[in-house]
Amino acid sequence: MKGHDRINSSLPDELILEIFRYLDTKPSRDAASLVCKRWLGLERLSRDTIRIGASGSPDGLVKMLSSRFPHVRNVFIDERRSITLPFQFGKRRRADHSALSPLKLQFAAGKTGPEDYETETYYLSDAGLAVVGDGFSKLEKLSLIWCSNVTSLGLRSIAEKCNALKSLDLQGCYVGDQGLAAVGEWCKQLEDLNLRFCEGLTDTGLVNLALGCRRKLKSLGVAACAKITDVSLEAVGSYCQSLETLSLDSEFIHNKGVLAVAKGCRVLKVLKLQCINVTDEALEAVGIFCNTLEFLALYSFQRFTDKSLCAIGKGCKRLKNLTLSDCYFLSDKGLEAVAVGCTELTHLEVNGCHNIGTFGLESIGRSCASLSELALLYCQKIGNFALSEIGRGCKFLQALHLVDCSSIGDDAIISIAKGCRNLKKLHIRRCYEVGSKGIVAVGESCKFLTDLSLRFCDKIGDEALVAIGNCHSLRYLNVSGCHHIGDAGIIAIARGCPELSYLDVSVLQNLGDMAMAEMSEGCPMLKDIVLSHCRQITDVGLSYLVSRCTLLETCHMVYCPGITTVGVATVVASCANIKKVLVERWKVSQRTRRRAGSTISYLCVDL
Structure with a gap:
């Protein structure tokens, strides 16, 4: 009956909250919360995650959010990207201070002109971090990415108030030893810690944390911390016997530290090393003691030899x-040695190891099914x-990436x-011996292909894409x-791959233009297209493309002489979901700039 609320009168709060938990995306939750005030309040109670970018007043924003979402358990704050302050919240754009909210006015004092409001960026402070601790007492996961104004004082306030904290990401934060020691003292449940680019830390802070979180710490990442040495890793090896993941990028770590971790952390599963002063001795210890290792990544090692991999193959x-x-x-x-010993291998990347050749990879094909x-x-x-x-022995291969492999050609493909x-995924770049013959075979045999990239392979022609048109699930x-x-070739793709969502034909x-017309007819799901340096595509082709590809979100079209201001305006006006248009500045009219200035990016300001 009209005007009668059949839902709210019948469903208790608990059941509505349970329904909200099944809404995975934020837009879905936001839409549901607009039904009525009761649903808005319940949705706020059910929300457990918030994400905050750089803003004009992060401290004030955190305070507002903490009052609205009291049960949040996960907070992500990322200040790598700054945003511009809006000029107005009303109907007309104004250049005076009344156009700014009171919250942002307190930061605008002292600026000399309206243009300063657009470029100034402000950062989360210790006071804002204290608000996080006060407002989100049930906090379990905290990520502070490049929050440069946060110090040990703010980190200590979080540690004292959020004892249930399990994950802490301090990438790029200049916190000191006192803050990290406080985390070790108060946050006994901490399992995951990221200290990448925390230049203010020394061994003192990490040793105290390892001592405090000895029972629970499972994951540790350290990179570009010049004052963290083997002393810290010895403490981790001694106290953190539950450690499962270790990522190290440091020229100040030597064998002694890695040896201590290998001997003390016997349940280690993931090890990533970029340490130029670590040698075979450390990796041999990993092979001997870390029998549970599942993921190993070695970057830029000048002192490792086959002795290391032989130990890994024998023990892991x-x-x-x-x-x-x-x-x-x-x-x-x-x-x-790895192939023979590690027969459960599912993922292998060999990058720039110039002494590894055909025989080594043959061993992988024979042993790692x-x-x-x-x-x-x-x-x-x-x-x-x-x-x-590999083709004979690895029947379950789903992804192959080849870059600058000059000896690989059609026979291999x-x-x-x-x-x-x-x-499902085939990426080939600058492999000049690969031609149409190999790609035709892919189109004929690999019917589940969804992702194909053939960049700068100049022997591949239209006949290859005609065959790929048989891969009806192709999306990229x-x-x-x-x-x-x-x-x-592109027409064949348009007629055979209706699920295509990304296309780069630069x-x-x-x-x-004929190809663009066919794309419009055959690929209505297209969201991203790159047309840069396509000299024969004109405004007419663009108009065909956007007439039916209404889901288009990004369009790159620099250095296309046939595309003018009319074509750019057509894209902006026809695509309601457009988020980014990359084009020369002179091709954007004043009207288009007013209409969609935030979505337009310029490759070269002087063109």
């Missing part, structure tokens, strides 16, 4: 994910036969296509720099 039988980046003294022998993702970057010595072995029919396509591709000189 559960290893599933291995990344080797710029480790110049590792060879096929080490990779073979569960491999699902393979990335080979700047591997000049790995040839076709290596991927042929054909082997992958025929052997790995469940392939990047053929930037494949200058033999023209209208015929630097395709033979692509014209």
Whole structure:
């Protein structure tokens, strides 16, 4: 009956709160909260996560949010990106102080002109952090990314008031030892700690934290902390025996620290190291003591040899994910040891390890049948036969990334296509021996392909995309720099891949308006398109494209001489969801700038 509330009169608060918990996205929750005041209040009570970017008054914003959402358990504050202060909240734009809210006026004092309001950025302070502690007493996860004004005083206030804290991310915060020691003293439930780029910390702070959180700490990340040395890692190894994840990026860590962790943290599962002063001795200890290791990433090591990987292969039988980046003294022998010993391997990345060649990867193909993702970057010595072995032995491969692998050509891709029919992602960049023949095989055999990137592979032409048109689940396509591709290839994609949401056709000189018209007809789900350096696409093609691709959110079209101010205005006016348009400044009319200035980005201000 009209005017009769059948829901609120029948459903108790507990049931409505349970319904809110099933609404995963913030827009859905916001929409539901607008039904009535009761639902608004209940939604606020049910919300457990808030995210705050840089703002004109983060302290005031935190205070307001804490009063509205008292049961929040997760707070994320990220000040890497600043925002501009709005000029007005009414109908007309004004340049005087009355156009600003009282909250922002307190920060505007002393500025000389309205333009200063647009560029000034303000930061969370210790007082604001104290408000977080007072308002969110049930806080379990706190992330403070590049909050440069936060000090030990603010961190101590959080520690004293939020004893249930389990995760703390202090990336880029200049906090001191006293604050970290307070966390160790009061937050005994802490499990996850990120100290990347915390330049104010020394061994004193981390040792005290390890002593305080010894029973619970499971994850620790340290990077660019010049005063944190082996002393800290020795404390972690001695006290934090439950540690499962360790990420280290430091030139001040040596074997002594890593050895202490390997011997003391026997349940370690994830180890990421970028430590130029660590040698084989440390990795051999990891292989001996860390039998539960599942993820190992080694970056920029100049002192590791095959002895390290042999120890890992012998001792870490559960290893599933291995990344080797710029480790110049590792060879096929080490990779073979991993293949033979770590048969559960599912992810492998080899990046810039110039002594690893075909034989090492053949071993992976023969022994690691569960491999699902393979990335080979700047591997000049790995040839076709290596991927042929992967195709024969790794039937579950779903993702393959190849970058600057000059010895890999069509024969390798054909082997992958025929052997790995469940392939979903294929990314190839600057592999100049890969041509249409290999990609045709992918289109014929890999029907589940959803993500294809063929950047600057200049032997690939239209016939390749005609075959890819048979992959009806394709959602992502990047053929930037494949200058033999023209209208015929893109038209085949438009007619065969209705779920396509991302398309990059930049630097395709033979692509014209006909392809854009076909994309409009066949790909209504398109959200992102990159058209830069396409000289034959004009305003007419753009008008065709946006007539039916109404979900478009981003459009890059710099250095397209056929696109004028009319085309830019058409995109802005036709796409209600548009978020970013990248174009030359001179192609944006005053009217378009007024209408959608916040969505337009400029590559070059002088064009």
